[in-house]
Amino acid sequence: xxxxxxxxxxxxAGEPASTWQKFYVYFYQAFxxxxxxxxxxxxxxxxxxxxxxxxxxxxxxxxxxxxxxxAHDQQLPGRHNPFLGxxxxxxxxxxxxxxxxxxxxxxLIMGFVVxxxxxxxxxxxxxxxxxxxxxYTAEIIRGGLMAVDQGQMEAGRSLGLNYADTMRFxxxxxxxxxxxxxxxxxxxxxxxxxxxxxxxxxxxxxYAARGVVSRTYExxxxxxxxxxxxxxxxxxxxxxxxxFERRLxxxxxx
Amino acid sequence: MIDVxxxxxxxxxxxxxxNVTEHIDKGECVVLIGPSGSGKSTFLRCLNLLETPTEGEVxxxxxxxxxxxxxxxxxRQKMGMVFQHFHLFPNMTVLKNITLAPVRTxxxxxxxAEQKARELLRRVxxxxxxxxxxxxxxxxxxxxxxxxxxLCMEPDVMLFDEPTSALDPEMVGEVLDVMKQLAKQGMTMVxxxxxxxxxxxxxxxxxxxxxxxxxxxxxPEEIFTRPKNERLRSFLAKVL
Numbered sequence: 001x002x003x004x005x006x007x008x009x010x011x012x013a014g015e016p017a018s019t020w021q022k023f024y025v026y027f028y029q030a031f032x033x034x035x036x037x038x039x040x041x042x043x044x045x046x047x048x049x050x051x052x053x054x055x056x057x058x059x060x061x062x063x064x065x066x067x068x069x070x071a072h073d074q075q076l077p078g079r080h081n082p083f084l085g086x087x088x089x090x091x092x093x094x095x096x097x098x099x100x101x102x103x104x105x106x107x108l109i110m111g112f113v114v115x116x117x118x119x120x121x122x123x124x125x126x127x128x129x130x131x132x133x134x135x136y137t138a139e140i141i142r143g144g145l146m147a148v149d150q151g152q153m154e155a156g157r158s159l160g161l162n163y164a165d166t167m168r169f170x171x172x173x174x175x176x177x178x179x180x181x182x183x184x185x186x187x188x189x190x191x192x193x194x195x196x197x198x199x200x201x202x203x204x205x206x207y208a209a210r211g212v213v214s215r216t217y218e219x220x221x222x223x224x225x226x227x228x229x230x231x232x233x234x235x236x237x238x239x240x241x242x243x244f245e246r247r248l249x250x251x252x253x254x
Numbered sequence: 255m256i257d258v259x260x261x262x263x264x265x266x267x268x269x270x271x272x273n274v275t276e277h278i279d280k281g282e283c284v285v286l287i288g289p290s291g292s293g294k295s296t297f298l299r300c301l302n303l304l305e306t307p308t309e310g311e312v313x314x315x316x317x318x319x320x321x322x323x324x325x326x327x328x329x330r331q332k333m334g335m336v337f338q339h340f341h342l343f344p345n346m347t348v349l350k351n352i353t354l355a356p357v358r359t360x361x362x363x364x365x366x367a368e369q370k371a372r373e374l375l376r377r378v379x380x381x382x383x384x385x386x387x388x389x390x391x392x393x394x395x396x397x398x399x400x401x402x403x404x405l406c407m408e409p410d411v412m413l414f415d416e417p418t419s420a421l422d423p424e425m426v427g428e429v430l431d432v433m434k435q436l437a438k439q440g441m442t443m444v445x446x447x448x449x450x451x452x453x454x455x456x457x458x459x460x461x462x463x464x465x466x467x468x469x470x471x472x473x474p475e476e477i478f479t480r481p482k483n484e485r486l487r488s489f490l491a492k493v494l
Contacts, residue, residue: 154337155342165358
C-alpha cells in the first residue's frame with residue numbers, strides 16, 4: 001500500500017520507473033485499490049447468473065420451437081393439424097425476426113422501449129439473451145432431430161409407439177449427442193454475449209471493468225483482466241462439456 | 255387377415271403401386287419378389303401405413319387401417335416389422351431395445367417384458383448379448399435382435415423388408431434360419447426378399463411384382479418351375 005502510493009507519485013511526477021514498478025502500480029490500481037476485485041467478482045457472479053438464466057430460457061424455447069416445427073413437417077399427408085399449422089407459422093416468424101436483427105439492437109429495444117420503466121436491468125438482459133438464444137438453439141436442435149436416421153422413427157412407430165414416445169426415448173437422446181458440440185458453442189457465445197447487457201445497465205463483468213476504467217483513467221489492466229476472466233470461464237466450461245460428451249458416448253464403445 | 259383393396263401409391267408423378275388388390279390369410283408366408291423399383295417394399299410399407307396409400311384400403315383383422323380415425327398405433331402393435339438396415343436403437347442396450355415398446359404401450363410389465371425378451375433371445379441364440387449395445391454386434395446378430403424386438407410385441411403378422419439384403423453373405427443363413435423357424439410355428443409372414451432359395455423352401459405363396467402390379471402369383475412350385483409370364487421368366491433367368 002505504501003509502496004503503491006510512493007511509486008504512483010513517482011510515475012505521476014514523470015520520474016523514470018521500472019517495468020515492474022509500472023506493472024505493480026497499474027495492477028494494484030485496477031484490481032486491489034479500494035477492494036476493486038470485489039466489483040469484478042460481483043460482475044462474474046452476475047455474468048454467470050445471466051448466462052444460466054438465458055441458457056435455461058433458450059433451451060426451453062429452443063426445444064418447444066424445434067419439436068413443434070419438426071412435428072409440423074413430419075405430419076402424414078392428409079392428416080394436417082390446423083392448430084399445429086398456426087403455431088408453426090408464429091414460431092417461424094419468431095426465429096426469422098430474432099435471427100434477422102442484431103443482438104445489440106434487441107437489447108436496446110427491450111431495455112429502453114419494451115421495459116423502459118424497469119430498473120431490473122439484469123433480468124431484462126437475461127430475458128433478451130434467452131429469447132435470442134432460443135431462436136438459434138431451436139435451429140440447432142431441429143438440425144439434430146433431422147439428422148437422426150429416418151429409419152429410427154419408422155422402427156419406433158412400427159412397434160406401435162406413438163410419436164411422442166418415439167421422440168422422447170429414441171430420437172431426442174440420439175439428437176442430443178449429435179448436437180452437443182454445437183450447443184456448447186452456443187453456450188460459449190451466450191456467455192460472452194452477456195457482456196452486451198452493460199449497454200442497458202446490467203452490472204456484469206464488463207460493466208465492472210468499465211467502472212474501474214472511468215475512475216482510474218487507465219484502460220489496459222481492467223479490460224485485459226476482464227478478457228482473461230472470460231477466457232478462463234470459457235475454458236472451464238469447454239472442459240466440463242468435454243467430460244459430459246464422453247459420458248454420452250458410452251453406447252458407441254465397441 | 256389382411257385385405258388390400260385397390261391400393262395405389264404415387265410419389266409425386268411416379269406411380270409405384272397401381273390398383274393392387276390382394277388377400278393374405280392367417281398362417282400364410284407370402285413372399286414378394288421382383289426387380290428393384292417394382293413396388294414390393296412400398297406394398298409392404300403400406301400394410302402398416304409407414305407409407306400412406308394414395309388410394310385404396312388396407313383392412314387388417316376387420317379394421318380399416320387406412321381410415322384416418324383408426325388408432326394406427328394400436329394396429330401397428332399387432333404388426334411386427336423388420337427392416338433391411340435393422341434400425342436398432344443405438345442409444346439403448348439390446349434388452350432395452352426389445353422391452354421398450356411392450357412396456358411403454360402397456361402390453362407388459364417391465365419384468366414380464368424382460369423375461370419374454372430373454373426367452374426370445376435364447377431362441378435365437380443371443381441370450382449373452384442382452385446387455386450389449388447394437389454397435390458391438392455383427393449385422394446378422396443385429397437383424398436377429400431386430401426380429402426378436404418385433405416378436406416381443408406378440409404380433410399377429412410379421413413384415414420383412416429385405417431382411418438379408420444388407421448382410422454379409424455368411425450371415426444371411428443365421429437370419430433366414432430364424433425366419434424359417436418362425437414360419438414353421440405358423441406365424442403369418444409377408445416377406446420381401448431376393449433370397450429365391452428361401453422363397454422356394456418356406457413360402458406358402460409367392461407373388462411377382464413388376465411396375466406396380468402383381469404380374470403372377472402362385473405356389474413356389476408354380477412360380478419357379480412353371481412360370482407363365484414372360485417378364486417373370488426373364489427375371490428368374492437373371493436371378494437364379
